[in-house]
Amino acid sequence: MPRFRLVVAYDGTDFHGWQRQEPPGLPALRTVQGVLEQAVAVAIGTRVPVMGASRTDAGVHAIGQVAAFTSDMRIPIDRLAMAINSRLPDDVRVRSAELSYPGFDPISDCVSKCYRYSMSHGDHGTDGPLLFERRHVWTTWYDLDPQRMRDAAAALVGTHDFAAFAQVNHGRESTVRTIHGCTVLAPAPGRAIVEVAGNGFLYNMVRIIAGTLVEVGRGRIDASHVRHALQTGDRTVTGPTLPPNGLRLEWVRYGPAPTEAGAE
Numbered sequence: 001m002p003r004f005r006l007v008v009a010y011d012g013t014d015f016h017g018w019q020r021q022e023p024p025g026l027p028a029l030r031t032v033q034g035v036l037e038q039a040v041a042v043a044i045g046t047r048v049p050v051m052g053a054s055r056t057d058a059g060v061h062a063i064g065q066v067a068a069f070t071s072d073m074r075i076p077i078d079r080l081a082m083a084i085n086s087r088l089p090d091d092v093r094v095r096s097a098e099l100s101y102p103g104f105d106p107i108s109d110c111v112s113k114c115y116r117y118s119m120s121h122g123d124h125g126t127d128g129p130l131l132f133e134r135r136h137v138w139t140t141w142y143d144l145d146p147q148r149m150r151d152a153a154a155a156l157v158g159t160h161d162f163a164a165f166a167q168v169n170h171g172r173e174s175t176v177r178t179i180h181g182c183t184v185l186a187p188a189p190g191r192a193i194v195e196v197a198g199n200g201f202l203y204n205m206v207r208i209i210a211g212t213l214v215e216v217g218r219g220r221i222d223a224s225h226v227r228h229a230l231q232t233g234d235r236t237v238t239g240p241t242l243p244p245n246g247l248r249l250e251w252v253r254y255g256p257a258p259t260e261a262g263a264e
Contacts, residue, residue, distance in 0.1 A: 003102050013091070036094075053065060053106035063248060115248065116193055116194070117193065117210040117242065155230070175233070181197045204241050
């Protein structure tokens, strides 16, 4: 049966995260997966599970989430995104839809994904808490030094035990992850962006990395604290978990399809 791959964008502010949540005896919570599955069901005429690559938390956004479902639906592939979008609320959009290979798994087939954390820092006078960007940019009144943050970010690149950069109850057997890149950008005065790409992330890992780099940027700790955290797994030496509003899933990447790699 055909397998379809979607690239999905959403404003996570009014969602309880990506993953469907249906508490026993209570109404289902509003989640991106739940809303998307409902729209797909109406569009193709039958309800099917829609699997996402990343279970983003409540309040976290995405511009490059990847989702997939299996169906023998009859909608032409070039009209599938439009058909789904016409049934979606304004805070979710399918950016593209394509036919994938059978058995495509958005989670296990992923080779790399990237998150971006956007922040405003320092005193911006009447700009204040960025009224029209508050859902997507976290604000701190401390001035941050982007170069100090870059020096600390470099220590995170590579394969390490990231226990110090995860919530205590992260629920994973291993805390070893590979970070392909950790970049700190300064696109304008008073603005900073932390981009982290890797093969996978622990619960709240990117928000804790961003919080740690903020502590470095404001001068409370330095790059040696980051290296110490990686060596010891001590959560007490890393920074706070920043709020979800500044975080966005940028992209998810995959290797070649099995047939392209020569599989039978």
